[in-house]
Amino acid sequence: MRGVTRSAQGRGELTPMESRILRAAVRLFAEKGFDATTVQEIVDAAEVTKGALYHYFDAKDDLLFEIYHSLISSQMADLDRIIALRLSAADTVRAILVNLVETTASRVDEAAVFTREMHKLNADRMAAFRADRRRYHETFREVIDRAQTAGELGTVVPADTAVLIALGVVNQLPTWYRPDGPKSPQQLGTEIADFVLAALSA
Amino acid sequence: MRGVTRSAQGRGELTPMESRILRAAVRLFAEKGFDATTVQEIVDAAEVTKGALYHYFDAKDDLLFEIYHSLISSQMADLDRIIALRLSAADTVRAILVNLVETTASRVDEAAVFTREMHKLNADRMAAFRADRRRYHETFREVIDRAQTAGELGTVVPADTAVLIALGVVNQLPTWYRPDGPKSPQQLGTEIADFVLAALSA
DNA sequence: GGTACAATACCGACCAGTTGGTATGCAGCA
DNA sequence: TGCTGCATACCAACTGGTCGGTATTGTACC
Known part of the structure; x- marks a missing residue:
């Protein structure tokens, strides 16, 4: 085992x-x-x-992995669910971001641990994680990419950079988000989605 | 001592x-x-x-602090230098971001350590750090705020959220930036600045 | 210019405390 | 009687930090 x-x-x-x-x-x-x-x-x-x-x-490390595992599975499932809705590109981007911000906010501790300690995964688990992340990025990127090709979104910023930026913001969220802060997770999600979509519309 | x-x-x-x-x-x-x-x-x-x-x-902790200290002082100095140039709001935002991306890229290890381990600072040093960060944020926010008031930038996204997003992206940079990647720090800085300014123009 | 003295720079064996992990025991249920 | 689910006692390895001591450089005085 x-x-x-x-x-x-x-x-x-x-x-x-x-x-x-x-x-x-x-x-x-x-x-x-x-x-x-x-x-x-x-x-x-x-x-x-x-x-x-x-x-x-079996080991202390396994606690970490369980934390990652539950968070990632949930995020991947959410992503698949959103994609399956077949919304417009803009609405898909918005749905992904709002969802990500909300789940991150409701599970701040797990998200914080995740971003800070993920490099402590052993080789196997790290590989599995990279595969998941790659799939997430690729899926997200394709949504933007197709919308750009179709003229639905602007092309000022390359799709890959946009994904990196958008997900970077979410990953950084646990650093500054406070549950007792002035803005609700929903509001934050909306603002962040607005921001990203505004940038992508140019 | x-x-x-x-x-x-x-x-x-x-x-x-x-x-x-x-x-x-x-x-x-x-x-x-x-x-x-x-x-x-x-x-x-x-x-x-x-x-x-x-x-x-004196202690292992002091190594950490020295790393923070040199990075932060350099960033604060850069910020002051840029503000002193009295560029337009858009140009100031661009200059800050490009500079931040470039210095972060050229000192990835320090930046990575910084974002991952800053919470290990003791109370005094943490307070000092928070003060610096607050000043950085405030300065940045005021640039955007004034430009929004003057109609130079759009008001879709609140200035404080914009700052959080923009700096969040930079802080996350060490996670995915690779010196041997396809994009130069300069190009990345430009793309990120483009992204933020596009969002802020709405 | 040489000698006495002292401060600085550095060495590395050692220590007390801590850590993740294990071996064994035991109660209750099937 | 055996098996699962936990409790307790314990260990070997490691860690940050210290301490007595040495080498090297600088200085003041003759």
Whole structure:
């Protein structure tokens, strides 16, 4: 069972104990970083014992991977769902961005951990992650690309750069977004989508 | 001399030994992260001894701070220089972004370490950093704000959000920028500036 | 110009504390 | 009686940082 989290087998079928541990881990990782967080701190925060943790997870790294995994699967599923709606290019871009901003906002800790610690994935998992990301980027880029070719969107900025910029903004969001801030996630999503679409209309 | 790096006294007056150590530290921090990098690894990479390192720096943390410090001072100085040119709003925005992209690209490792590990600053240094960042944001925001009021730029996107987006993109740059990629830093800077200005023109 | 003295620059073996992970035990359910 | 689900005690490896000591450079005085 090397290289695979025991719990990762059945998707979304986390036991109560697993999600309890993961919830504590995410909070601590987001607060202090992965390396600076002790396994002992995690089990204390989750009010379980080390034995319990290592009963469900093979290694500390697996906690990280579970966090990535659940976030990415959810994002990929959302993307596919949006694409399937077959909206206009502009509406698709808007839907993708609003959705991304909203899920990122509702799962800030996970998103923050993700962007800060993703380079700690081992080779295999990193490769899997890159593949997912590539697919996400490509899908997004094609939406813009086709719209540009069809004259629906402007061509001032190349599609690939636009994707990098748009997704970069979202990835950076956990750094400055505060749930108690003046703007709701929905409003932020709208503003960011407005921004990107305004740029792409030129 | 608590809380202050010995070498931070005289700005930019790093001894050869200090920059040698810092150069190795930056590379390793960028590659594996701060916590995952051992002091021993740093001194090995720099081909010095632990004694030498602790002769010039009080603690491992001070290495991080020196990296931040040199990067931030340089960025703040650049900003002031650009503002002093008293260009038009659009040209100022462009100049800031192109400059930021170029310096970030030429110092990717430092920038990457910075965005990933800044939360490890202690309270004092964090406060100082926040003050600097606030000033940077405010300055940038005012440029946009005044231009919007004067009708020189559109008002579709609020100035504060625009700043967050623009700087977010730059902060995310180290994640995907590759020196051997197809686009030069200058070209990237131009494209990003085009993007932001196109959005702001709406 | 040489000698005594001192400050600076650096060395590397060592330490106390911490860390991720394990081995073993035990209760309850089938 | 055995198996799952956890608890407890423990360990070997590693980490940042220290400390006594040495080499090198600078300085003041004869």
